Amino acid sequence: xxxxxxxxxxxxxxxxxxxxxxxxxxxxxxxxxxxxxxxxxxxxxxxxxxxxxxxxxxxxxxxxxxxxxxxxxxxxxxxxxxxxxxxxxxxxxxxxxxxxxxxxxxxxxxxxxxxxxxxxxxxxxxxxxxxxxx
Numbered sequence: 001x002x003x004x005x006x007x008x009x010x011x012x013x014x015x016x017x018x019x020x021x022x023x024x025x026x027x028x029x030x031x032x033x034x035x036x037x038x039x040x041x042x043x044x045x046x047x048x049x050x051x052x053x054x055x056x057x058x059x060x061x062x063x064x065x066x067x068x069x070x071x072x073x074x075x076x077x078x079x080x081x082x083x084x085x086x087x088x089x090x091x092x093x094x095x096x097x098x099x100x101x102x103x104x105x106x107x108x109x110x111x112x113x114x115x116x117x118x119x120x121x122x123x124x125x126x127x128x129x130x131x132x133x134x
Contacts, residue, residue, distance in 0.1 A: 001126040008066045012123050016062015016078070017055040019115050023082065023108060024054045024089060031107045037100055046093045057085050061112070065119045074120025075113050082112020 002008045029043040037043070061081030065074040086108020090100050 001124060003126055005066070005125070008123050008125070009063050012062040012064075012066040012119060013059040014062070015119060015123075016065070016081075017059040019062065019078075019111075019119075020054040020056075020058025020085065021051060023058070023085065023111055024048070024051050027111055028086065028089065028104060028107055032094075032100070032103060035099070035103050037094075037103065043094075047089055050089055050092055054085050054089060057081060057088075061116075062119060065116060066123045066125075068120065069125075071117055071120040071124075074123075075116030078116030078119065079109050079113035082108035082110070082115070084108070086111075 002011065024047045025044055028047060029040045032038060032043050033040040058078075058081060061078050064077045064081075068074045068077055083105050086104040086106075087101060089108075090096065090104030094100050094104075
């Protein structure tokens, strides 16, 4: 566990931004391709225009995970971040058809929930007992 809260917040923001980049450049194009919505290369190009916005949104989500208590709280924060970014990416970059919005939203929700579980575990604040032992 990382004791320094500022370092935990910085690492949370960095890991969140990397997760946002992974969602926009890898996960969403692959899932949309598997759902027969388009070509993976074209989808990656269309989503790449919104990469800085997605990374900033996920950096805020990663920072927020360090401010929550418990694993479920952190996973809910990033699940909502994933849902919002998935829907916004689909609406901005692609045709906002119901199937496209549903696939993007559900993909972002699941990816954010699982990523939030991992980040909340890694970036959890040390308990009082652990702080006293060291």
